[in-house]
Amino acid sequence: MRMPATDARSYLRALALHLRAYGPSYASLLAAIVYFSAHFTVGVNATPSLPYTLCFIVKGDFTPRRGDLVAFRWPGGGPYPAGAVFSKFVRGLPGDEVIAVGREFFVNGEYMGLAKRFSAQRERLAVGPTGVIPEGQYYVAGSHPDSLDSRYALAGWIRREALIGRAHVVF
Numbered sequence: 001m002r003m004p005a006t007d008a009r010s011y012l013r014a015l016a017l018h019l020r021a022y023g024p025s026y027a028s029l030l031a032a033i034v035y036f037s038a039h040f041t042v043g044v045n046a047t048p049s050l051p052y053t054l055c056f057i058v059k060g061d062f063t064p065r066r067g068d069l070v071a072f073r074w075p076g077g078g079p080y081p082a083g084a085v086f087s088k089f090v091r092g093l094p095g096d097e098v099i100a101v102g103r104e105f106f107v108n109g110e111y112m113g114l115a116k117r118f119s120a121q122r123e124r125l126a127v128g129p130t131g132v133i134p135e136g137q138y139y140v141a142g143s144h145p146d147s148l149d150s151r152y153a154l155a156g157w158i159r160r161e162a163l164i165g166r167a168h169v170v171f
Helices: 005-039
Strands: 040-044 054-059 069-073 085-092 097-101 104-107 110-114 137-141 163-169
Touching (some): 005 054
Antiparallel strands (some): 069 163
16 A cells, blocks of 8 residues: 555655754764774673673784683684684683693693583584694683683684684673
C-alpha cells in the first residue's frame, strides 16, 4: 500500500524540522562512535581460558611487556575462525627461551603448563614451537589449564602484526 502524497510531504516536513532541531546531536553522537571505534573496542571472553568475561581494549601500536593482558587476532584453525579476537597474558618476549619437556612448557625456566593431547572436541593437539622467541613474536597464555595458547601449534607464538592492543578487565 502506498502512502498518499500529502502524507509523504507531511512526513518529510516533520523529518526536516526534527533534523534541524536535533541534527547537531546526531552528528556529535556519530563523531563519538567513530572516534571510539578507531581507538577502543570491547572483548568478550566466552571460554574459561581467563577468569574474566568483558575486557576494554585500547587499540594502538605498543610494545607488550611480560604480564600484559593483550588482545590479538586469532590466526585461524581449530574451532575458531581466522580474525576472532582473543585475550591472553604475555608470558614470553622476543629473546626468551621456550622449552618443552615432554608436553610440559617452560619460558626461561618458568613453568607455563602441560600441553594436552586432545582438545575438548577430541581433536589431536600438536605442541607449539620451542626455542628462542624471534623478534616481533610473543608467547601468550591463559590462566586456565585448558587455554588454547602458545603451548599449542594452533596458536603458536603471536606475531606483533596480530596484536590489537592492551586489554583491561571490566569484569
